[in-house]
Amino acid sequence: MTHADTNQSPLRTQDPEVAAWLQREDRRQGNTLTLIASENHCSSAVREATSTRITDKYAEGYPNRRYYGGCEVADGIEELARQRAMQLFAGAEDANVQPHSGTTANLAALLALAGPGGRIVGMALKAGGHLSHGHDKSHTGMVFQARQYGVDATGRIDLDEVRRVVNEHQPKVLIAGGSSYARNIDYKAFAAIAKEVGAFLLADIAHPAGLMAAGVVPSPIGIADVVTMTTHKTLRGPRGGMILARKDVAKLINSAVFPGSQGGPLMQQIAGKAVAFGEALRPEFRTYQQKVKDHAAWLAECLMAQGLDIVTGGTDNHIVLVDLRRTDVTGAAVEERALAAGLSVNKNAIPGDPRPPMVTSGLRLGTAAVTTRGFGRDQIKSIADVITGLVRGADPERFRPTVQGLCEAFPLP
Numbered sequence: 220m221t222h223a224d225t226n227q228s229p230l231r232t233q234d235p236e237v238a239a240w241l242q243r244e245d246r247r248q249g250n251t252l253t254l255i256a257s258e259n260h261c262s263s264a265v266r267e268a269t270s271t272r273i274t275d276k277y278a279e280g281y282p283n284r285r286y287y288g289g290c291e292v293a294d295g296i297e298e299l300a301r302q303r304a305m306q307l308f309a310g311a312e313d314a315n316v317q318p319h320s321g322t323t324a325n326l327a328a329l330l331a332l333a334g335p336g337g338r339i340v341g342m343a344l345k346a347g348g349h350l351s352h353g354h355d356k357s358h359t360g361m362v363f364q365a366r367q368y369g370v371d372a373t374g375r376i377d378l379d380e381v382r383r384v385v386n387e388h389q390p391k392v393l394i395a396g397g398s399s400y401a402r403n404i405d406y407k408a409f410a411a412i413a414k415e416v417g418a419f420l421l422a423d424i425a426h427p428a429g430l431m432a433a434g435v436v437p438s439p440i441g442i443a444d445v446v447t448m449t450t451h452k453t454l455r456g457p458r459g460g461m462i463l464a465r466k467d468v469a470k471l472i473n474s475a476v477f478p479g480s481q482g483g484p485l486m487q488q489i490a491g492k493a494v495a496f497g498e499a500l501r502p503e504f505r506t507y508q509q510k511v512k513d514h515a516a517w518l519a520e521c522l523m524a525q526g527l528d529i530v531t532g533g534t535d536n537h538i539v540l541v542d543l544r545r546t547d548v549t550g551a552a553v554e555e556r557a558l559a560a561g562l563s564v565n566k567n568a569i570p571g572d573p574r575p576p577m578v579t580s581g582l583r584l585g586t587a588a589v590t591t592r593g594f595g596r597d598q599i600k601s602i603a604d605v606i607t608g609l610v611r612g613a614d615p616e617r618f619r620p621t622v623q624g625l626c627e628a629f630p631l632p
C-alpha cells in the first residue's frame with residue numbers, strides 16, 4: 220500500500236489529476252506482462268530512495284569538491300554508490316554515477332575520448348546498435364564524425380567488417396554494444412581492432428549490465444577503456460546511467476559528465492542507484508540473472524519449436540529477437556495485438572529489414588521483467604504460446620484471461 224492508495228496521500232489531496240494518472244500506470248503495469256527488453260521492475264526500496272527529499276539538493280561537482288554548501292549527505296550517498304558500483308563490477312578502476320541516462324553517459328564518454336568533432340565508429344541502429352552510437356539523428360552523429368558497422372547475414376557481428384570500417388575511418392573511439400543484439404560480444408577482438416589504429420574501446424553494456432554484474436555473461440571490464448551503461452534495464456535499478464573507466468581516463472570522463480554535458484546530478488536517482496547496487500551485491504541477484512538468461516534461451520527455444528524464426532537462431536543474454544519475415548505480419552501489427560492481449564512488447568528492426576522503422580519485420584522480447592515477477596519455465600512457455608498465437612492471427616481477446624491470470628499469480632514487487 221502506498222500513500223496514493225489512502226486518503227492521507229498528499230498527492231491525491233493536492234493533485235488528484237496527476238495521482239489518478241499515476242494510479243492508472245500502477246494498474247497498467249500490474250495487469251500487463253512486460254516483455255520489453257529494456258524495461259524491468261525495480262524494488263520498492265529503490266523507488267522509495269528516489270522519492271526522498273534529496274531530490275531538492277543541488278550538488279554540482281563531485282564528492283568533497285562541490286560548488287554548493289550542505290552537500291555532506293550527497294557526498295556520502297554518491298561515494299557509497301561509486302564504491303558499490305566498483306565492487307559489483309570488480310576490476311573497474313573508477314565509477315561515475317552521475318549520468319542522467321545511457322544517452323548522456325555515451326555523449327560524455329565520447330566527448331572525453333574523441334573530443335568535439337572527433338571520429339567514432341559504432342554499430343548501426345539497423346543492425347542492433349543504439350542511436351547514441353553515432354546515428355545521424357542523434358547528437359552523437361551530429362557532433363562527431365561517425366561511421367557505422369553492421370552484422371553479417373546470420374545477424375552476428377562481422378569482425379572483418381568492423382576492422383575494415385575502423386581501418387578506413389581511423390576513429391578515436393570504437394564502440395561495442397547494442398540494443399537488440401542477443402549474442403555475446405568478443406570484447407578482446409574489439410580491443411585488438413581498436414589498438415591497431417590507436418583508438419579507445421568504449422563498451423556500452425546498457426542491456427546486459429545486470430547479467431555481467433552477476434557474472435552470467437562475459438563482461439568487458441578490464442578489456443574496454445571505458446564502459447557505459449543504463450541502471451534501469453537488467454541491472455534493475457532506477458532510471459539512469461553510469462560510466463566505469465580506467466584510472467588514466469577517469470578525470471577526462473568526470474569533466475565530460477560535469478561540466479561537459481550535465482549540470483547538477485539527480486541525487487535522488489543516485490540514492491536509488493546505491494540501493495540497487497547493494498541489492499545486486501547479494502547472492503539472490505546472481506540466481507535472478509541466471510534465470511533471466513535461462514528464460515530467454517527457453518523462450519527462444521519454445522518459439523522456434525512452434526515455427527517462428529529467431530535472429531541468430533537463439534540468444535546468449537536476456538533478448539530474443541523474432542524475425543517475422545516468413546509470416547504475413549509486421550512487427551507493428553504484432554505489437555498492437557500483444558497489447559490487446561496484455562503483453563507489452565516492442566516492434567524492432569531486424570538486420571536487413573525491408574520495412575521502415577515504424578513498421579519493422581521484428582519483435583524484440585526480453586525476460587528481465589517477468590523473471591522479476593517470479594516467472595518460471597512454465598510461465599515462459601505460456602508466453603511463447605500466446606505470442607505464436609498472435610503471430611498466427613488469433614484474436615488477442617482469447618489470450619487476455621491467461622495473461623490476466625499470470626499477472627495476478629505473479630504480482631509486481
Ligand SMILES: Cc1ncc(COP(=O)(O)O)c(C=O)c1O
Binds near residue numbers: 323
Ligand atoms: C545500448 C544502449 N545504450 C544507450 C541507451 C540509452 O539509454 P537512455 O534511454 O537511458 O538514454 C540504450 C537504451 O535503450 C541502449 O540500449
